[in-house]
Amino acid sequence: MDQDQTMKILHSALKGAGEVLLQHFGNSGKIRIKESISSVVTDADFASERVITEILLSAPEPYNIISEESGFMDRGSAYTWVVDPLDGTSNFAAGLPWFGVIIALFKDKKPIQGGMYLPLEKQLYYTEHGGGAYKNDVRITTRDTMALEENLVAYSFDYCKDPGKAFLEMEMLRRLSARVRNIRSTNSLVDFCLVADGRLGAAINQTTKIWDIAAAWLLIREAGGMVTDISGRQMDFDLSARDFGRNYTIVAAGSGLHREIIDIINPKP
Numbered sequence: 001m002d003q004d005q006t007m008k009i010l011h012s013a014l015k016g017a018g019e020v021l022l023q024h025f026g027n028s029g030k031i032r033i034k035e036s037i038s039s040v041v042t043d044a045d046f047a048s049e050r051v052i053t054e055i056l057l058s059a060p061e062p063y064n065i066i067s068e069e070s071g072f073m074d075r076g077s078a079y080t081w082v083v084d085p086l087d088g089t090s091n092f093a094a095g096l097p098w099f100g101v102i103i104a105l106f107k108d109k110k111p112i113q114g115g116m117y118l119p120l121e122k123q124l125y126y127t128e129h130g131g132g133a134y135k136n137d138v139r140i141t142t143r144d145t146m147a148l149e150e151n152l153v154a155y156s157f158d159y160c161k162d163p164g165k166a167f168l169e170m171e172m173l174r175r176l177s178a179r180v181r182n183i184r185s186t187n188s189l190v191d192f193c194l195v196a197d198g199r200l201g202a203a204i205n206q207t208t209k210i211w212d213i214a215a216a217w218l219l220i221r222e223a224g225g226m227v228t229d230i231s232g233r234q235m236d237f238d239l240s241a242r243d244f245g246r247n248y249t250i251v252a253a254g255s256g257l258h259r260e261i262i263d264i265i266n267p268k269p
Contacts, residue, residue, distance in 0.1 A: 001061050003113070003128060010103055010115050010126065013055040017048040017085055017101040018119030025120075026095060040089050045069055048085035048101065056081050063105075064239075068211045072241045080106040080239050084211035087116075088188030098186035100193075104214035109237050114215030116189045125193050125219055133223035135197055142225035143198035144254025151201025151257065153180045154191035158207045169206065172265045176204075179264055192216035195252050196223045202253035202261050206230055210237055213250050226258035227251070231266060 001009075024044035049069050056065055064080040065073040081103060086092060088099035097120050104114040115126040125140075127133045133140050143151065155173055160166040177183050184200065185191060189212075191203040196219045205212075217227045217235055228234060230249035238246055253261055 001059065005060070006105055006113055007126070007128065009055060009059050010105065010113055011124065013052045013083075013103055014101050014115045014117035014124060014126075015119075016051045016055060018117045018122075020044070020048045020051050021086060021092070021099065021101070022119050023047075025092065040093060041069060042086070042089060042093055044092060045086040045089060049083065052083050052085055052101070052103065056083075066211065066239065066244050068209065072244055074241060078108055082106060082111075082211050082214050082239075084189075084209075087212060088186065088190070091186065091188055096186075098188045098190045100189050102189050102211060102215050104211075104218065106214070106237070106239060109239060111214045111218040111237070114218040116193055116215050116219065118190065118193065123193070125196060127215075127219045127222040129218065129222070131222065133196055133219050135193075140197040140223050142195060142220060142223045142254040143201055144224070144256030146201070148179055148201065148257055148260050149181060151180055152182050152184050152199075153201050153253075153261070154185045154194070154203040155183050156185045156187035156191065156203070156205040156207075158187070175264050175267065176261070189216065192220065192252060195225060195254070196220050198223075198254070201257050202251065204230070204251050204261070204265070206249040208248045208250055209246075210239070210244060210248065213248060216252060217250075220252045224255055225253055226255050227253075228258070228262070232259075232262040 062075040063077045067083040084102040092099040100118040104111045113128040194200040
């Protein structure tokens with residue numbers, strides 16, 4: 001398939017899943033706990049995933065699929081769709097408007113196309129490698145010309161049963177809060193969308209999966225920003241059947257802010 005074909009499929013899957021989520025919003029059905037009390041799944045996750053999978057499987061060429069709820073579907077391709085059918089499930093289940101759909105297309109280990117859809121606002125963010133970043137067909141750029149002190153920054157924090165890890169995160173948050181205008185968080189794709197279109201200066205999260213961040217990684221880079229792990233190293237995505245579900249840390253920011261944020265959250269001894 002050429003890039004125009006895959007982008008059409010991407011848009012169709014994002015919007016189709018978004019319509020399903022709107023039908024379930026306010027009535028998400030049974031809530032099930034997965035890895036921890038902050039990791040949950042609802043009937044809406046599965047309904048959205050079914051719509052996306054049907055669209056991707058009907059495409060002319062058999063690409064692999066990695067989806068949050070169904071796992072790895074190896075179809076012997078160099079291309080892989082990576083799918084989060086409902087990002088922000090806890091928000092969705094609580095009736096909060098911070099949720100959406102995320103899909104990225106990889107060639108080997110690199111994202112080449114990606115999209116994030118916020119169905120309540122009907123805002124479609126999408127990108128492809130070398131093609132810029134867009135929101136509803138309007139080109140967007142990150143925010144990097146203002147001082148860090150003039151920026152809002154998102155820091156997401158999940159359930160943590162390790163008190164030592166929780167303490168280190170709170171120390172990191174304390175250092176950051178002393179240098180930025182305010183800390184905000186939806187703990188969802190919304191944070192990354194707001195970085196991509198310049199409304200937030202940065203978004204930080206130490207507990208993510210590949211389906212949470214692959215599209216954001218490409219979108220924010222194409223919007224002029226920088227995306228690394230928490231230590232400032234380049235992201236190294238793993239699509240292997242054994243390790244595709246591993247944890248990632250992420251710092252996404254405007255290019256003029258990223259280095260300063262990395263230095264704040266990783267102080268030298």
